[in-house]
Amino acid sequence: MKLASRVAALSPSTTLAITAKAKELKENGHDVIGLGAGEPDFNTPDHIIDAAVKAMKEGHTKYTASAGLPSLKKAICNKLLSDQQLEYQPNEIIVGTGAKFVLYSLFQVLLNKGDEVIIPIPYWVSYPEQVKLAEGVPVYVEGKEENEYKITVEQLEQAITPKTVALIINSPSNPTGMVYTKEELEAIGELCVKHNIWIISDEIYEKLVYSGATHYSIAQVNEQVKDKTILINGLSKSHSMTGWRIGYAAGPKEIINSMTDLASHSISNPTTIAQYASIAAYEGSQEPVEMMRKAFEERLDVIYEKLVIIPGITCIKPQGAFYLFPNAKKAAELTGYSNVDDFATALLEEALVAVIPGSGFGAPNNIRLSYATSLEQLETAVKRIHEFVESKMA
Secondary structure: OOOOHHHHOOOOOHHHHHHHHHHHHHHOOOOOEEOOOOOOOOOOOHHHHHHHHHHHHOOOOOOOOOOOOHHHHHHHHHHHHHHHOOOOOHHHEEEEOOHHHHHHHHHHHHOOOOOEEEEEEOOOOHHHHHHHHOOOEEEEEEOEHHHOOEOOHHHHHHHOOOOEEEEEEEOOOOOOOOOOOHHHHHHHHHHHHHOOOEEEEEOOOOOOEOOOOOOOOHHHOOHHHHHOEEEEEEOOOOOOOHHHOOEEEEOOHHHHHHHHHHHHOOOOOOOHHHHHHHHHHHHOOOHHHHHHHHHHHHHHHHHHHHHOOOOOOEOOOOOEOOEEOOEOHHHHHHOOOOOHHHHHHHHHHHHOEEOEEHHHHOOOOEEEEEOOOOHHHHHHHHHHHHHHHHHHHO
16 A cells, blocks of 8 residues: 655654553563653643533533634733733634644645755754655754754854745753753844744743743744744643643734634634633633642752763753753763664663653754653652663673
8 A cells, every 4th residue: 555655754753662662561560660751740730620621511512713712812812922022913823732733734834845944953853744744844953962952043044045934943942951042042033034034933841941041932032033933832831731732823814824724624623622721721820830840840950960970971951841851872882882772772671761762853862851750750760770871881
């Protein structure tokens, strides 16, 4: 059977391969600790769950407008104005079934065959695949470890060609946890305006910043930059609502209208009940958001100190999200493995710790560890990694 070329060209997920192996080991009775989670380990706050129950009991179980409930779009506008001093109108907002699908829709309406999208390395695994699905061409720019894995405006300028249509910025970053400064984003934004390049700003981890770091949206630079920016966000990470599947885009109404037309022929509308829950998330108490942020920061502070003393491991302390992204190349060499992917496989099979190889993020010297799990589990996992490395070195 011959499949469509657009699907056949997709790269397999290293994350899924490790997850499947970890699941198999667990089913066979092994005490595997998984550090691959891309979601908070807290339940959705009670007042959000209560709002969903109330909506169902009141009969809010039917279709909504394809771009989302007007009341939710208004709540999003209020959030963007309050948090980031960004003024949007409801016709500049589209709500979708998770930020991932919103991104997918954006690429579908933005790209023609052969259009180039600049993607900084390390990148979230779905960026290049979604660009390919829209018949675009990913153009990679490496964020150097010595620059906290962030690209510079000089690197960006060198990567721009007549075919460049867009740049993706993800701050705080998955997988590195790094945060772009206001000054860095100003320079990048102004260059994109100069070259008439769209800026796709993925801000899904905006609420999870630590050690005094501040999230700054590139759309805040000035009106010219804002007019070239499509801001992507959602409630999955900030409000522990990964399964509710609500994300959104804010940007020029012409783009939002096209994304809405696409939604009308694909998803019809985001899940109605989840939309009512999301209104409560943004209009209700934000104390649970801060509680989760503080818990992640506490885990980070504890586990980072234990990780960086492992032989062969170096790691820049992240400023956001809930991932550590250590360079494990030396650790792999010290333990007799030719590459970090093999090292990660051995960690799973012998130390019973599941980490995600950095090769899936375009950074083959690294591994990604999520600290979206209990501190006790984290400490045990890092101890196992430490003991594994030292035993292989002996």
